[in-house]
């Protein structure tokens with residue numbers, strides 16, 4: 001048994017800062033080279049726990065808890081559409097969501113939609129209250145929000161409190177108790193609001209640490225996997241490159257190997273085929289070379305990988321994907337059942 005990285009998606013209303021926030025998280029992590037920086041996956045970015053610890057160092061005297069998860073795996077495409085391809089039977093393979101809200105605008109239609117999705121799939125979420133640098137009088141700077149908060153004028157603090165209060169009452173209307181993270185006693189009952197600026201990087205230490213902390217505290221059972229069990233994943237995207245279709249897959253359990261028999265759902269029904277090629281993203285330092293993919297013989301969950309099979313052209317994005325070692329008919333039955341509980345649209349990249 002090992003504990004895998006939780007899979008994190010970023011959701012929220014258009015222009016509230018999803019893309020900028022994910023970018024800032026990446027840049028902040030990359031800057032921690034000595035601690036390991038980030039690990040690039042296909043369709044996802046991994047921030048190792050050592051890096052999160054390093055970024056959160058200034059607030060570890062305030063937010064004390066031990067982290068045992070190996071890191072966080074962020075899905076690279078923020079938004080509801082990618083989330084809909086992460087479904088599995090009875091839920092989502094996303095373990096946790098960060099719902100980004102422009103703190104100056106509050107909850108908008110797609111914010112509601114994002115929260116509804118989380119509710120429906122029972123994905124716990126945390127609120128990143130973004131764009132605090134735009135609060136009148138707020139002097140935003142990179143790093144800890146808690147440390148920076150103490151330096152603000154009374155007026156700026158009041159402006160922030162008003163906005164947080166507004167979010168809390170809007171969330172209450174949607175059926176959720178929430179509060180700014182440092183006032184929360186029971187994270188099971190209360191949704192955490194973390195003020196951040198994706199522009200300056202303020203609050204990123206708190207956001208990363210709390211995301212890791214919550215995932216570990218409430219999802220440990222779900223994150224415990226047998227590394228050597230037959231792989232399970234979902235097809236995030238089907239991509240065409242030089243006339244060949246590739247499947248970009250998020251593996252959330254077990255192992256997948258080159259040569260494995262796998263099953264997934266296709267345009268004409270379930271497909272059983274063989275893994276001809278398996279690829280991982282190149283490490284960042286090698287990114288300038290021609291191809292960003294390197295062939296590998298196996299991959300362990302959680303990971304974003306690219307798969308080549310003779311049947312890729314028929315695959316459906318959003319389909320579950322299973323490695324079959326035995327019990328072929330049982331797995332086919334499972335896939336059929338699983339698919340019938342999911343509505344599909346075919347998308348091609």
Ligand code: GDP
Pocket residue numbers: 012013014015016017018019020021078130131132133134196197198199200
């Ligand atoms: P998305 O549609 O949710 O992915 O939003 P984007 O990340 O594209 O951001 C929308 C706009 O808001 C862009 O012009 C960003 O530069 C800007 N933006 C995002 N985050 C912040 C922030 O924290 N502060 C400020 N001032 N602008 C931001």
